[in-house]
Amino acid sequence: MPRANTFYLSLLFGLKRGLEQHNVEVFASVSHYDEPCLLEFCHQFKPDLIFEMNRARSALPNLPAHIKHIAWIVDTLGHTVDYYHGSDITYFFGGNWKRAFTADGGLVDWLPPGTCETSYSFQPQPPISDFSFVGHIPKPWTEEELSREICRYQQEPINFGRLHDELIDYWQNISFENFENITYLNSAYQLIEERYGHTVEIADQRLRYDLGCRMIRLRNRHQLMSLVLENSASVRIYGSENWKDWPQYRPHYHHFVDHSYELKQIYQSTKLNLHEGVGPHFRVFDAMSAGGLMFVKRTPDDKAEGGILEIFEPFVHYVPFSEHDLAEHAEKYLHDAQARQIIVTNAAQQIQAKHTWTQRAAKIIKDYYHVV
Numbered sequence: 335m336p337r338a339n340t341f342y343l344s345l346l347f348g349l350k351r352g353l354e355q356h357n358v359e360v361f362a363s364v365s366h367y368d369e370p371c372l373l374e375f376c377h378q379f380k381p382d383l384i385f386e387m388n389r390a391r392s393a394l395p396n397l398p399a400h401i402k403h404i405a406w407i408v409d410t411l412g413h414t415v416d417y418y419h420g421s422d423i424t425y426f427f428g429g430n431w432k433r434a435f436t437a438d439g440g441l442v443d444w445l446p447p448g449t450c451e452t453s454y455s456f457q458p459q460p461p462i463s464d465f466s467f468v469g470h471i472p473k474p475w476t477e478e479e480l481s482r483e484i485c486r487y488q489q490e491p492i493n494f495g496r497l498h499d500e501l502i503d504y505w506q507n508i509s510f511e512n513f514e515n516i517t518y519l520n521s522a523y524q525l526i527e528e529r530y531g532h533t534v535e536i537a538d539q540r541l542r543y544d545l546g547c548r549m550i551r552l553r554n555r556h557q558l559m560s561l562v563l564e565n566s567a568s569v570r571i572y573g574s575e576n577w578k579d580w581p582q583y584r585p586h587y588h589h590f591v592d593h594s595y596e597l598k599q600i601y602q603s604t605k606l607n608l609h610e611g612v613g614p615h616f617r618v619f620d621a622m623s624a625g626g627l628m629f630v631k632r633t634p635d636d637k638a639e640g641g642i643l644e645i646f647e648p649f650v651h652y653v654p655f656s657e658h659d660l661a662e663h664a665e666k667y668l669h670d671a672q673a674r675q676i677i678v679t680n681a682a683q684q685i686q687a688k689h690t691w692t693q694r695a696a697k698i699i700k701d702y703y704h705v706v
Contacts, residue, residue: 335362335363335364335365335366335387336365336366336387336388336389336409337364337365337366338364338365339364340592340593340594342364342387343364344450344453344594345447345616346362346363346364347362347450348448348449348450348453348691349362349448349691349694349695350362351450351452351691351692352448352690352691352692352693352694352695353695353698353699355692355695356692356695356696356699358695358699361375361379361381366386366389369393369394369395369396369397372384372394372397373396373397376397376398376401381401382401382402382702382706383401383402383403383404383702384397384401384402384403384404385403385404385406385698386403386404386405386406387405387406387407387408388405388406388407388408388409388411388418389405389418390403390405390407390417390418390419390420390421390424390439391403391405391419391420391421391422392417392418392419392420392421402422402423402702402705402706403420403421403422403423404421404422404423404424404425404698404701404702405418405421405423405424405425405439406425406426406427406445407424407425407426407427407431408427409427410431410514410515412515412539412542412543412546412547414516415431415434415435415437415514415516416435416436416437418437418439419437419438419439420437420438420439421439421440422440422441422705423439423440423441423442423443423701423702423705424439424440424441424442424443425442425443425444425445426442426443426444426445426640427444427445427446427447427612428444428514428612428640429444429635429638429639429640429641429644430514430635430638430640431514432444432639432640433638433639434514434516434517440705441701441704441705443701444639444640445694445697445698446614446619446640446645446689446694447614447615447616447619447694448619448689448690448691448692448693448694449619449620449622449623449685449689449690449691450594450623450690450691451623451686451690451692453594453595453598453620454594454597454598454601454620454621454623454624455598455623455624456623456624456625456682456686457598457602457624457625458602458625458626458675458678459599459602459603460603461603461604461605462603462604463568463569463570463603463604463605464566464568464569464604464605464606464664464668465562465566465568465569465570465604465605465606465607465608465629466569466570466571466572466600466601466604466606466607466608467558467559467562467569467570467571467572467573467607467608467609468572468573468591468597468600468607468617469555469572469573469617470551470573470574470576471551471552471555471573471574471576471577471580471583472548472551472552472576473576473579474579474580475494475495475498479494479544480493480494480495480498481493481494481495482494482541484497484526484534484536485526485530485532485534486532487529487530487531487532492526492530494541494544497522497525497526498549500525500529501521501522501525501545501549502549502553504521504525505521505553508521509634510633510634510635511634511635511638515546515547516546518545518546518547518549518550519536519542519545519546522545523535523536551611554610554611554631555610557610557657558608558610558631559571559582559583560582561657561660562608562660563582563586564661565660565661565664566664566668569586570586570588570600570604571583571586571587571588572587572588572589572590572591572600573590573591574590575587575590594620597620597624598620598624600626601617601620601621601624601625601626602624602625602626604626604627605627605667605668605674606627606629606653606664606667606668607621607626607627607628607629608629608631609628609629609630609631610630610631610633611631611633613630613633613635613636613640613641613642613643614640614641614642614644614645614646618630618642618652619685619689622651622652622678622681622682622684622685623682623685623686623689623690624682625678625679625682626678627652627653627667627674627677627678627681628651628652628653628681629652629653629655629663629664629667630642630652630653630654630655631654631655631656632654632655632656636654642654645688645689646681646684649677650677650680651677651680651681651684652677652681653667653677
């Protein structure tokens with residue numbers, strides 16, 4: 335795993351137990367070894383396979399060729415997807431990343447999350463709020479960030495703050511199908527060229543991240559929460575304390591959740607659990623497994639490979655919504671306990687049958703034997 339925290343620890347043990355269900359001996363670590371330590375580990379324990387999140391074989395040039403390497407890219411960390419090349423198997427968290435990948439990655443596929451049937455056992459509880467959202471929101475932009483110069487037009491500096499506002503408007507006329515982080519960055523380049531006649535290539539990694547990821551995450555979170563707060567004041571927000579930096583969300587913020595047991599309770603005690611972004615997300619699988627009803631914002635990629643419609647059926651396993659019909663669907667499902675119960679039961683059965691870490695482990699093992 336990329337680093338040591340409770341999220342990755344829970345994920346690590348879920349996947350470890352899943353592999354062990356298939357009689358695979360697993361050594362697990364919650365942070366990447368640097369290459370010398372990993373090579374020493376390989377010398378001592380002689381593994382057949384190294385499976386890493388967010389690191390490809392290209393970052394380990396001295397890894398012996400007979401040891402297979404799997405990279406599971408869950409966060410591109412501001413890089414292009416082709417940065418993660420050279421592994422024997424490359425899995426992508428998002429189907430759009432897989433479609434954008436053109437480098438050598440061996441067997442390349444989409445690997446959605448699974449869930450731990452022990453940590454997220456099915457047990458619905460009486461609801462205590464209409465909506466809840468578990469996730470991150472970036473901090474508001476600082477004056478220093480907004481003042482960063484991007485280019486000049488007729489001797490006038492074009493700073494990030496100006497480009498930010500223009501880009502938000504520019505995105506309103508763009509189809510976001512197959513978009514990924516680098517595509518958002520390229521849309522900024524396109525706007526700069528069309529409006530100011532400059533061809534730019536931004537090298538600063540922080541600025542690239544802000545244009546390619548942070549901006550769209552902020553836009554999506556604001557769109558989601560403003561829609562929800564128009565329909566109900568009974569909203570619980572969990573995640574980083576960044577939520578407290580936004581006055582409109584501060585009254586609804588509770589705290590950072592650091593344990594799967596509390597996450598399960600949140601999912602189970604909410605009438606409509608909110609999700610926007612990559613469709614089949616960790617929170618979607620965990621909430622469904624636990625007995626929480628998922629209210630999922632539609633995206634242009636829902637029908638594509640890696641989209642939520644590939645594995646779940648709307649109004650059977652979850653409720654899809656857009657800005658045009660959220661109020662209508664909320665009105666129905668907030669007041670119809672029987673309809674909610676039918677969906678959460680269907681979803682939990684689907685998760686247990688097809689989407690646990692034991693099932694994900696079966697795919698990993700099958701793919702491993704395909705490349706040996």
